[in-house]
Amino acid sequence: MDLSTVTDLVPTADPADWREGDAWLAGGTVLFSYGSQTLRRLLDLTSAGWPALTVTDDGLEIAATCTVASLWAFEESHQAASVRERWTALDLVRPCCDSFVASFKIWNTSTVGGNVCTSLPAGPMISLTAALDGVAEVWGPGGTRRTQPVAELVTGELRNTLAPGELLRAIRVPDHALRSRTAFRRLSLSNLGRSGVLLIGRVDPPDAGGGFVLTVTASTRRPVQLRFPADAPPTAADLAAALDAVIPLDLYHDDVHGLPEWRRDMTYRLGEEIRAELLGGATSDGGLR
Numbered sequence: 001m002d003l004s005t006v007t008d009l010v011p012t013a014d015p016a017d018w019r020e021g022d023a024w025l026a027g028g029t030v031l032f033s034y035g036s037q038t039l040r041r042l043l044d045l046t047s048a049g050w051p052a053l054t055v056t057d058d059g060l061e062i063a064a065t066c067t068v069a070s071l072w073a074f075e076e077s078h079q080a081a082s083v084r085e086r087w088t089a090l091d092l093v094r095p096c097c098d099s100f101v102a103s104f105k106i107w108n109t110s111t112v113g114g115n116v117c118t119s120l121p122a123g124p125m126i127s128l129t130a131a132l133d134g135v136a137e138v139w140g141p142g143g144t145r146r147t148q149p150v151a152e153l154v155t156g157e158l159r160n161t162l163a164p165g166e167l168l169r170a171i172r173v174p175d176h177a178l179r180s181r182t183a184f185r186r187l188s189l190s191n192l193g194r195s196g197v198l199l200i201g202r203v204d205p206p207d208a209g210g211g212f213v214l215t216v217t218a219s220t221r222r223p224v225q226l227r228f229p230a231d232a233p234p235t236a237a238d239l240a241a242a243l244d245a246v247i248p249l250d251l252y253h254d255d256v257h258g259l260p261e262w263r264r265d266m267t268y269r270l271g272e273e274i275r276a277e278l279l280g281g282a283t284s285d286g287g288l289r
């Protein structure tokens with residue numbers, strides 16, 4: 001779609017350059033498909049040349065401009081060779097990328113940062129990075145820098161904590177979360193449809209406490225996380241009670257990709273499947289209420 005009000009494309013990743021009527025441009029797959037009547041300039045973040053993926057002693061740094069295609073390819077990259085065995089949670093990367101039901105053209109341009117900043121409930125990069133306790137680094141006008149867990153940065157459908165002019169620079173996924181055992185479940189109402197429910201469970205390694213973390217996305221308007229310490233793993237009833245406590249019906253998303261009641265019932269079912277897979281024990285009632 002033409003953005004007919006846009007008069008300039010500025011190659012910059014400096015928030016000091018931002019002014020009213022500007023939008024950060026990453027892959028453009030949202031900007032050019034939703035359109036706009038108000039934008040004046042696009043500030044092209046891809047000009048920054050940030051390395052897409054960086055392995056550090058502390059974990060994995062994912063640049064905001066890392067494309068979905070680059071993330072999908074990471075596991076088999078030269079860079080991943082030294083961590084592939086240790087970082088068992090890399091198993092989540094491809095299912096999350098695959099949850100992005102789009103063509104290679106979209107995969108090759110759309111970015112992890114653009115997905116998080118768009119803040120759709122079915123944002124699979126939100127699911128992945130929130131589930132692994134990814135922390136966003138945010139740059140603001142005036143040289144401000146702040147960090148915030150991705151699970152808290154996204155606050156609702158098309159809503160997040162970014163102030164005007166702030167940009168997402170990178171997401172850092174900690175080493176301990178990358179070493180966790182994980183389980184992934186996703187449902188959509190149609191074969192190649194957008195995610196209606198996407199849950200990820202993880203059990204941290206013993207040296208990181210060994211706790212169980214369940215992250216609910218897509219079914220809810222924003223990510224919801226439940227944490228249980230290693231010495232108090234939840235039973236099926238505990239998990240259902242915890243979901244009851246933190247997700248009221250009106251926090252379940254409601255659109256053509258699923259009714260809130262269906263999303264709620266599938267959240268309980270998939271949550272219980274994940275609990276049984278990671279913590280052992282049969283699913284008694286599939287978690288249905």
Ligand SMILES: Cc1cc2nc3c(=O)[nH]c(=O)nc-3n(C[C@H](O)[C@H](O)[C@H](O)COP(=O)(O)OP(=O)(O)OC[C@H]3O[C@@H](n4cnc5c(N)ncnc54)[C@H](O)[C@@H]3O)c2cc1C
Pocket residue numbers: 023024025026027028029030031032033045064065099100101102103106109110111112113114115116117118120122123124162166167168169194195
């Ligand atoms: C066929 C198709 C299928 C799709 N399927 C899905 C899907 O299943 N789930 C889903 O969530 N989305 C989906 N999308 C929407 C979109 O492709 C993704 O959300 C994508 O990841 C957006 O990334 P982008 O780099 O293209 O963002 P852009 O279009 O460049 O930007 C999107 C928004 O984020 C802002 N922005 C981008 N990067 C930053 C940054 N670093 N800091 C601050 N603000 C920033 C922009 O200003 C803009 O407001 C789909 C799109 C298409 C065309």
